[in-house]
Each structure stands twice: as structure tokens, then as C-alpha cells.
Amino acid sequence: xxxxxxxxxxxxxxxxxxxxxxxxxxxxxxxxxxxxxxxxxxxxxxxxxxxxxxxxxxxxxxxxxxxxxxxxxxxx
Amino acid sequence: xxxxxxxxxxxxxxxxxxxxxxxxxxxxxxxxxxxxxxxxxxxxxxxxxxxxxxxxxxxxxxxxxxxxxxxxxxxxxxxxxxxxxxxxxxxxxxxxxxxxxxxxxxxxxxxxxxxxxxxxxxxxxxxxxxxxxxxxxxxxxxxxxxxxxx
Numbered sequence: 001x002x003x004x005x006x007x008x009x010x011x012x013x014x015x016x017x018x019x020x021x022x023x024x025x026x027x028x029x030x031x032x033x034x035x036x037x038x039x040x041x042x043x044x045x046x047x048x049x050x051x052x053x054x055x056x057x058x059x060x061x062x063x064x065x066x067x068x069x070x071x072x073x074x075x076x
Numbered sequence: 077x078x079x080x081x082x083x084x085x086x087x088x089x090x091x092x093x094x095x096x097x098x099x100x101x102x103x104x105x106x107x108x109x110x111x112x113x114x115x116x117x118x119x120x121x122x123x124x125x126x127x128x129x130x131x132x133x134x135x136x137x138x139x140x141x142x143x144x145x146x147x148x149x150x151x152x153x154x155x156x157x158x159x160x161x162x163x164x165x166x167x168x169x170x171x172x173x174x175x176x177x178x179x180x181x182x183x184x185x186x187x188x189x190x191x192x193x194x195x196x197x198x199x200x201x202x203x204x205x206x207x208x209x210x211x212x213x214x215x216x217x218x219x220x221x222x223x224x225x226x
Contacts, residue, residue: 039157039158039161040085040087040088040161043085043158043161043162043164043165044082044083044084044085044161044165045080045082046080046081046082046083046162046165047080048130048133048134048158048159048162049134057082058080059080
């Protein structure tokens with residue numbers, strides 16, 4: 001599963017990527033996480049508030065670090 | 077959450093404060109995306125200007141007219157670049173970013189409201205990540221570009 005984390009490299013963006021990686025490991029799910037840090041690329045998803053998460057080409061979350069339960073929902 | 081479609085965005089058009097001043101004299105609209113407290117301390121003046129703080133931009137971007145040239149501005153040109161790209165995402169084709177922002181505008185002696193001394197505080201507020209950033213030169217959390225045409 002390909003997951004994109006959109007954000008300019010701030011602490012919350014890093015925390016989001018780390019959380020997704022950790023939850024995926026615990027759930028035994030294989031994921032590929034790509035960090036998108038370029039502003040133009042971030043906004044190309046229609047996103048203004050970061051961190052944001054894109055799963056399967058769809059923006060599933062934006063504006064905060066997601067909860068572990070939210071991440072599990074995306075991995076299901 | 078969102079059915080947003082990814083769109084390829086062209087490089088944003090950027091103008092320096094001097095060029096912006098000329099365009100504004102010719103009828104362009106200035107959109108200041110700084111927060112209300114920053115605008116109250118020091119603001120753009122002598123031109124047609126509206127304020128849409130970046131924190132409200134996703135809810136209020138439709139207030140920006142499509143039928144005239146629009147220049148987006150902030151303290152250093154980073155937040156306004158983000159807003160510029162967002163308007164481009166929404167299909168606007170007459171938008172441009174002022175880079176640098178109000179700091180250089182003040183240096184050039186262009187009209188302002190409030191106090192020129194407040195510019196430093198406005199520059200310090202120029203982050204999109206609530207202060208928890210590890211700045212990168214190309215990102216919205218970065219600092220002001222080192223130089224520009226004016």
C-alpha cells in the first residue's frame with residue numbers, strides 16, 4: 001500500500017510518518033511511505049493544512065497528527 | 077475526508093514589491109494572508125487590499141475575484157506562495173505571489189498603516205506549522221529568500 005505524507009518537514013509531519021510506519025509494522029501490513037515536502041506538490045493535492053495523508057490517491061486526513069485508530073482504518 | 081484530485085500546478089508567478097506596486101497602481105488587488113494581529117500592527121496601504129488570513133484561507137478563498145489580477149502577500153512571501161498555489165489549484169489564472177513580502181515593501185518606503193517597527197514580529201510569525209518546524213529552504217516553514225530583484 002502506497003501512502004503519502006504531505007508536509008514541509010516539520011515535527012508533526014515526521015511524527016505522522018513515524019506513526020504510520022509503526023502502526024503498519026504492528027498490524028503486519030506492508031506500506032510504502034513517501035514524504036512530499038515541496039509546497040507546490042503539497043498544494044497540488046488541494047491541501048492547505050499539514051500534515052496531510054494521501055492513501056490510494058485520496059486525501060484521508062489533514063491538519064494534525066492522526067490517531068493510531070485512524071491509521072489502522074486506512075490500512076484495513 | 078476529501079475527494080480532492082491531484083493537479084499538476086505550474087510554477088507560480090512571483091513579483092517583487094516594486095513590480096507589485098506598479099501592478100496595484102494599474103488596478104490589481106492585493107490579498108494579505110497574514111493573521112489579524114499582524115495586519116493590525118502593520119499593513120499594506122495605498123492600494124486596494126483585502127485580508128484573508130492563511131488560517132481561514134480554505135474557507136474564504138472564494139472571496140478572491142477571478143476577473144482581475146491578484147497579488148498575494150505576507151511577511152516574507154512564503155505563506156502567500158502557498159495561498160497562490162491554492163488559488164491556482166482552484167483554477168485561478170490571474171494570481172501571483174509577492175516575494176519578498178511586507179518587510180521589503182516597508183524598506184522600499186511604500187505606503188503602510190501602523191508601525192514599520194512591527195515588521196520584525198510579522199516576519200517571526202511567518203510559519204505554517206505552529207512553530208514546531210524544522211525549516212527547509214524550499215518549504216513553507218523556511219525563512220525569507222536571501223535576495224530578490226528588488
